[in-house]
Amino acid sequence: MQKFFFTRLMYQSGNWNTDQRMPANLLNSLIEYTTIPVDEKERVVALSSQEIFQSPFCYLSGHKLVDFSTEEAANFKQYVDNGGFVFVDDCNHDIDGLFAKSFEAQMQKLWGEKAMVEIPNDHPLYTCFFRFDGPPATSVELNGWGDDLVHKYLKAKIVNGRIGVLYSNKDYGCEWDYDYRNKRWLKVDNTRFGVNIIVYALSA
Numbered sequence: 001m002q003k004f005f006f007t008r009l010m011y012q013s014g015n016w017n018t019d020q021r022m023p024a025n026l027l028n029s030l031i032e033y034t035t036i037p038v039d040e041k042e043r044v045v046a047l048s049s050q051e052i053f054q055s056p057f058c059y060l061s062g063h064k065l066v067d068f069s070t071e072e073a074a075n076f077k078q079y080v081d082n083g084g085f086v087f088v089d090d091c092n093h094d095i096d097g098l099f100a101k102s103f104e105a106q107m108q109k110l111w112g113e114k115a116m117v118e119i120p121n122d123h124p125l126y127t128c129f130f131r132f133d134g135p136p137a138t139s140v141e142l143n144g145w146g147d148d149l150v151h152k153y154l155k156a157k158i159v160n161g162r163i164g165v166l167y168s169n170k171d172y173g174c175e176w177d178y179d180y181r182n183k184r185w186l187k188v189d190n191t192r193f194g195v196n197i198i199v200y201a202l203s204a
Contacts (some may be wrong), residue, residue, distance in 0.1 A: 004036050005056075009060040010044055010049060012072065017044075018090065029195050052075050053078075063091045090171060091173055103167070125166070130196055135154045137192070139175060178202045
């Protein structure tokens, strides 16, 4: 069985290289909780590159403008339409910031006005490994940063009945951006939802 590897998507606009410790933390959680074979090194792949089509799971994040080039847009759409999975996380943890507005505009360009839908809190994403009642809140929401709102739903682009793009305004990247060895100080490991995301992405 091929080892799972974490792919971060590099795009020309905005700032893509955020939350640099998060991938290692999530990969450690996969090793700790699951039997999934894991490549422990994060891969960074240009969205405009054909390498994206070799990735079982992609992550895209940032604070600033998302304005895909022609090649980036074509690859993103083809990857998702062909069954790929992209987890997109707004590092601003808001709904009116530049990343949020520009990313949702990109989704509308690729798939139309109703490209993104709210995911119900009984979706299999929340029970495929650990059990959640919906998207867990992040400390940045609870501390009143961003738009002072705890987002009750995640959004998604659904392809053939499955999530192709999982979109979060909750800033999970910042929430999980710490050295994995510090998880022992947490009452509950907050990366467990990240395990659900990856397990769901890898399920048939």
